Structures are given as C-alpha cells and as structure tokens.
Amino acid sequence: MACTKFLTLNNGEKMPVIGIGTWQASDEEIETAIDVALSAGYRHIDTAPVYGNEKAIGRVLKRWLDAGKVKREDLYIVTKLPPIANRPHEVEPTIKQSLADLQLDYVDMYLVHTPFTLFINPDGSFQFDDEGRVKVDKSTDHAAVWAEMEKLVENGLAKSIGVSNFSKEQVARLLKNCKIRPATNQIEHHVYLQQRDLVDFCKAENIAITAYSPLGSKGIAKFNAAAGVERDLPDLMDIPEVKQIAEAHKKTPAQVLLRWIIDTGVVAIPKSTNEARLKQNLDVFDFQLSTEEVAKLCALDKNIRICDFSFFRGVEQHPEFTFKNQFTN
Ligand SMILES: NC(=O)c1ccc[n+]([C@@H]2O[C@H](COP(=O)([O-])OP(=O)(O)OC[C@H]3O[C@@H](n4cnc5c(N)ncnc54)[C@H](OP(=O)(O)O)[C@@H]3O)[C@@H](O)[C@H]2O)c1
Secondary structure, three states: OOOOOEEEOOOOOEEEOEEEEOOOOOHHHHHHHHHHHHHHOOOEEEOOHHHOOHHHHHHHHHHHHHOOOOOHHHOEEEEEEOHHHOOHHHHHHHHHHHHHHHOOOOEEEEEEOOOOOEOEOOOOOEOEOOOOOEOEOOOOOHHHHHHHHHHHHHOOOEEEEEEEOOOHHHHHHHHHHOOOOOOEEEEEOEOOEOOHHHHHHHHHOOOEEEEEOOOOOOOHHHHHHHOOOOOOOOOHHHOHHHHHHHHHHOOOHHHHHHHHHHHOOOEEOOEOOOHHHHHHHHOOOOOOOOHHHHHHHHOOOOOOOOOOOOOOOOHHHOOOOOOOOOOOO
8 A cells, every 4th residue: 555656846856646644733743643554555754844843753653763764765754944034044953953853964854844933032932923823934035045945955855845835926926046956846636626736736746736735724723722712614525526537446535535636647745643534545546537637526626725824823924924815725
C-alpha cells in the first residue's frame, strides 16, 4: 500500500503524491501517527513550526533512520517559513531551527508559509492591537525573502523551495525576479474550492500544486472557536455526488476526494492521527475515477474557502493578504 506514485517537480525532484498532514495534532498524537504512517508506506510528511510538532516528528524520524528502517533519500519532508519570520534575515536561522527540531541535515521542500507577515512579542506570542486584531508587518518583501530561500538550495539546506497561499499575481511577481523557480504552491484545494485559475496558471508555469485541507479540514472548527470565529463549514464527505461515486467504487468519500486530486495532477496531504483513516487515505491506488466522474466532481466547485485565516483576526489589513471571500462564506 506504499505511496509509489510521484510527481516530478520542475527541478527533477520527485514528490510522493500523497503525504501526511500534521496540523492540529499534539506531540503524543503525531508521534504515534508518524510511526503508523511510515509503517503503512507514507514517505511524504508535511509540517511547519506553526504546528508545534516538529520536535515530536523529529524523534520518530530519528528512530526510523537510526534503525535503518528507512533511508533518508526515501523520505520527503516538507516544512515552512512561518508568517512570524517572513523576513529575509530570518530565513536561514528559521530553517536551521526546523532542521534541529526535525533532526535532519536538509528538508526536501521549504515553503514560504504565507504571503503575509505578522509581528510577535519576545516571548513568541502574537502582537495584538487595542481591538484584539493581530499586528501585521506590512514591510513584507517577497523578492528579498525568495533570494534568501534560493541560498538554502545553494547551501544544501533544502532540496526544493516553494510557496504557500500565494495568489496568481504573487506567483507571477516572484517569477519575474527569481533565479530558482518555486517548485510548488501549497494551497487549499478540494472539490468546493478548486481555484481553477490559480491551479491552471501554476501548472502552465510548471509549478506543482499541493492541495492542503483536501478533505475539508474538519478539525479547523476547534481553531476557529478558540479565536471566537463562528462559521458553519461544509462536510465534503457528505456531498451526495461524492458519496454516490464512493459507493460505485466500494471506497469511502475521503478516498474519492483524494483520488480526484491525484487524477487531476495535484499532490494531496490529508491529515489524520487515526490509524484506520491514515491507512484509508493512502489506499487510493487500486481504483480510478472515470472521465465522467472526474467531470462531476469538477462541477462541484463553490468557491468556499475553509482555511480562510479568520482565526488571525486583523490579517486582512496586510497588503499581501488576498483571501477576499474571508468571513463571507
Ligand atoms: N500551508 C497552509 O497554510 C496549510 C493550511 C492548512 C493545512 N495545511 C496542511 O495540510 C494538511 C491537511 O489539511 P487539514 O489538516 O486542514 O485538513 P484535512 O486533511 O482536509 O482534514 C483533516 C480532518 O479530517 C479528518 N480525516 C482524515 N482522514 C479522514 C477520513 N479518511 N475520513 C474521515 N475523516 C478524516 C481528520 O480527523 P482524524 O485525524 O481524527 O482522522 C481531521 O479532522 C494539514 O494537516 C497541514 O499539514 C497547510
């Protein structure tokens, strides 16, 4: 059941088309989950300092590598430059911290996590204004940050570099100034938010799309609630068309949602810390959707953004924040 299907990136590196997402998982949950995931055949792990679990992931990786159960070159580890460190001088120290926490010498992919930048206090907490909105650092300079990202490839700290949550216009701007083209743009992408224009543009520029929240990010409700955001979110696994296709293939709705992403040439990074669901999410290579089924799923697009960063109230003040449908769906 191992993930043996890869997408070849614009620099020749190969990225497994299914990875495990790790957002909203405690240290304990993620240690068990990564162990289960590696045993099940996952090799691609998506993390970020913002998720707070790089050290726990690093402990499992070290155990597997030291025991010779997996070779470093067979792993595909992705982490990100957080919004609080989205400044040129913070790129190198920040990846070095991630590498120390992950107990690795290099990552396979390093992403600029967001196109915007936030201020923090010396203790690491976010800065807020008098109205409780996060303080944004409007001095964000994508070209200057990217020049530092390129140095990570040159000095061997990252095999590939990319962006996340970048709009078409932001990617186009980066392409004008870069020496190394972004290898991927990691964006929210699922049947209800297909971002066709952005996806087609990136594909035409040979920039792979990595789909985050491919199953609709059920766990985000907790995050939103903690930030005082009340929002009804759709359940992608309860969409009648998805359920009907799942029944026809004797698969689950989650497997259909993931297979559709893969069949449209995109990489998916579903998160689960549940053993059965982790295995299920990787078990998507023994069936194929018909052209009609793919078209049916493509027709479901509703432009509903689930991970709209409304948990960072005030982020909309940043000039590079472009999620215009925030709070409206
Ligand atoms: N770059 C970014 O800004 C960004 C933003 C969001 C996410 N991400 C990355 O993308 C990853 C995935 O996105 P996500 O975590 O937002 O959401 P997701 O993968 O769409 O959904 C995860 C949720 O679905 C549940 N789930 C997983 N497999 C399932 C299955 N087969 N059947 C039913 N429920 C299932 C999980 O619960 P259980 O764990 O209980 O199974 C969890 O609550 C993240 O973990 C993170 O690595 C990146």
